[in-house]
Amino acid sequence: MPLILFAFVVRVRDGLPLSASTDFEHNRELQERKQQLKTISKTLARLPERGTVKGQELSIYFQSSEDVSYMAVCHCSLPVAKAFCFLEDLRWEFTACFNNSVVSSAARPYPFLEFDRTIQKLKQQYNQIGGPTLEVTLAEVLEDLTIRPPQVINLDDLDLTNGAANGHLDQGSTPGLNQRLQPVTASGILSLVLNIVCASLNVIRGVHLIENTFQDDYEAIWNVGAFLLAFVCCVFQCHLYLFHSSLKKVKSCVLLSSIVLCNLFLLGLRNAWQLIFHISVASLSTVLIVTRKLQDRCDDCGV
Template sequence: MSLILFAFVVRVRDGLPLSASTDFEHNRELQERKHQLRTISKSLAHFPDWGTVKGQQLHIHFTSSEGVSYLSVCHRSLPVAKAFCFLEDLRWEFTARFDSTVVALAARPYPFLEFDSTIQKLKQQYNQSGGPALEVTLAEVQEDLKIRPPQVINLDEVELTNGITNGHAEQSPAAAGKNQRLEPVTPPGILSLVLNIMCASLNVIRGVHLIENTFQDDYEGIWNVGAFFLAFICCVFQCHLYLFHSSQKKLKSFSLLIIIVLCNLYLLGLRNAWQLVFHVVVASLSTFLILTRKLQHRTDDCGV
């Protein structure tokens, strides 16, 4: 049984992947740990030089030095000292081949893929013999661990730190809503948009026409003008609510529907019953579609 399953080398300042071992095992927990490696790698600047994230069967160990961090996914039966000894050997091998200037100038992910062969040899050595060839190295690591034990990292804290680092934590509801995606627009949705635009156009045309008559005769019809334009604004907002996610969608949609109904009832003398029914039905259809259009579920990116 392999005790060291995966190794990962990243740049600390931005979590840029530099190299990784070839993955030959595909169990579910390993894939989860690999996904967590990405989260951890983006938060390394906030953690001490070495730490551990414990899992059910697999643990993550990492150590950082000179702007580069070395991470591994190991079986829980592997002693902690040997896990960090592996990381120390990995660090020596990496720094012997790549200097800090080359690492700092790296601009694309995995620029040192050729280092994979070195990682594989080191993994094979540890998995076959159960530890390093030099017991002196193991003894030094054990002594360091006694003096300065690795910090046990809580994964929830890692994800929170990563969110704050990338500007996604503690967002206001309005800001969070802007980052949500709704389900695709349906044919009934397109129909409701067209009908809503038609109702909005009829309201603004009638309102403008009534303004001319009101200014020429008297100002008694100014409330009718206001009702037409208020209904126009509500139709426009119904289109916006359907197309874009908004907080308190239910409250806003019902409020718009009630205002449209009241405006049309007020304008009953200027509209016949069929026109009133048409406007109310279109507003009701729009409200129903606004409330039934759900947020789109996004799948997590689980690759490393």
């Protein structure tokens, strides 16, 4: 087994993955360590510049500098000094290729995947030769580690939620990342079309009533409000179905209840079939909103 199995480069302030090495190892512990790397990357801003996570056969090492952290999964037989020497070489290579402004402006995960070629060369150098070619580099790193030893990180001590301490981040705990819903189904498209029809009917009837209200009956203003409220609820149902939102079940139930109450209030202006149609469409939309789950996405993005 190679001494250095996986390398990972992330942005410290938000844990955005910048680059990583491709690997074809199917070691179970390696996969666990890779998940733990992503867990640690979310809390790098409050961790020391250097740290290690000890494992049974594989250990994690990381070193942060200038809002970028360089992380690696290494075999326990690799000396700590050589592991951090690898991270130091990785830092030099990365900073030579990408400046701070490019790193700061990165908006999507893994924008520098081409850096994998450099990572592979470094890994090959360390795995075949056993360390850096310059002994002075290793000596300098060893001296620096003696003065500032890396902190041993215990994942159980990290204040993470939803099982993240075991290397499994809940998607709901990282807003803005991986919040992609499952693909829209045929029934979903049907509900959207029907919701748009209902919304259009509500706003047309509401606008028409507004004209009559100002001319004849001011008491009909409540009917106008019911039509317009039903219109707004239909629009929000479409939004809830298309986009992820917190408290989705509560919001969808509130919208359904509002639509039902509005239509019951308009009982004199709509016949039974119209009421059944509007309430059925709202109910269908609610079921689809609640049952449409977040899509499982691989954080590796193919890496």
